[in-house]
Amino acid sequence: MKRGDFIRLEYTGRVSSTGEIFDLTSEEEAKKQGLFKSGYKYGPVLVIMGAGMIIPGVEKQLETMKPGDEKEFAVKPEEAFGLRNPALIKIVSVSQFRRSEKPFNPVPGMFVTINGRQARIQSVSGGRVRVDFNHPLAGKELKYRIRVTGTITKPQEQANSILEYYRVSGEATLETGKLGIKTEKEMPKPARKLLRETIMEWVKGIKTVEFSSSKKTPSENSKNKKTGDSTKNST
Numbered sequence: 001m002k003r004g005d006f007i008r009l010e011y012t013g014r015v016s017s018t019g020e021i022f023d024l025t026s027e028e029e030a031k032k033q034g035l036f037k038s039g040y041k042y043g044p045v046l047v048i049m050g051a052g053m054i055i056p057g058v059e060k061q062l063e064t065m066k067p068g069d070e071k072e073f074a075v076k077p078e079e080a081f082g083l084r085n086p087a088l089i090k091i092v093s094v095s096q097f098r099r100s101e102k103p104f105n106p107v108p109g110m111f112v113t114i115n116g117r118q119a120r121i122q123s124v125s126g127g128r129v130r131v132d133f134n135h136p137l138a139g140k141e142l143k144y145r146i147r148v149t150g151t152i153t154k155p156q157e158q159a160n161s162i163l164e165y166y167r168v169s170g171e172a173t174l175e176t177g178k179l180g181i182k183t184e185k186e187m188p189k190p191a192r193k194l195l196r197e198t199i200m201e202w203v204k205g206i207k208t209v210e211f212s213s214s215k216k217t218p219s220e221n222s223k224n225k226k227t228g229d230s231t232k233n234s235t
Contacts, residue, residue: 001062003050004202006152006161010044011058016074016141044149046165048202053165055080058144070147077139084139089122092129155179158203166195177207186213 001007012024021033027042047053049062057075065071077083092114097106106112106129110121119131152158159172159179168191170183179199187195196209 001049001065001148004204005049006158006202007047007049007062007067008044008149008152009047009054009062009146010149011144011146014143015137016143022137022142046152046161051198051202057142058146061144061146062148065146065148067148067150070145072143072145075142075144077141080140080142081135081137082139084134088133090119090131090133092131094124094127094129097129155203155205159199159206162195162198162203166191166198168195174206177205179203179206179209180212181209182212182214184213185215187211 010025012021012026012029014021021035024030024033024035025042025045027036030036030040030042047059047062049059054062055075057079060079061071061073094106096114097104097112106121106124108121108123112119112121112131114131114133117133119133120136122130122132124130152161156172156174156179159174159181163170163172163181168181168183168187170181173180173182181195192211199209200206
């Protein structure tokens, strides 16, 4: 596999030292291991080689594989989620949690979001909370079993796979370099920007990306009544 290839990948990821599964794509395996989550979408996932969708250690292995290949290997922390960084362990006042939008009492082991960053509470003592902003898998060697189930080569199918990857309910159609993406509800501008940039970078032959929706937001409907605009939005 090479940079820019769109592939479908099945995998199971474990912590080498304990055998604990931290991620997997097989519904059958999830049920077998008692890890099944209702509402979670199982099955092969999209990986665009070079797009940073997977950790470096797995992508390096994929470079030597082809559709149908299966492999099991270990990944050192340096090529996974990095080494633990002591500087990412902070002390926060317990009052910060009690004054939040949804106040709560912090408890050791709890995962929280602070200033948009995820962290794990290590300890609570004397009104001080010790929080760890390291990735939960930082510093750990991982073991993967992966299988390449196939590739996606047609531009329109590649664009639709990107919509699926970002969990966008819609459909992409392609005609002479112009890609149209239609969704039921109008997408926010940041989401349209992200999709457009991703598609333009990785799907060959796309010259423009236009978005349309069958339903408008109330504010947009009001605007269209005054201007006579259609439901099409280009970004």
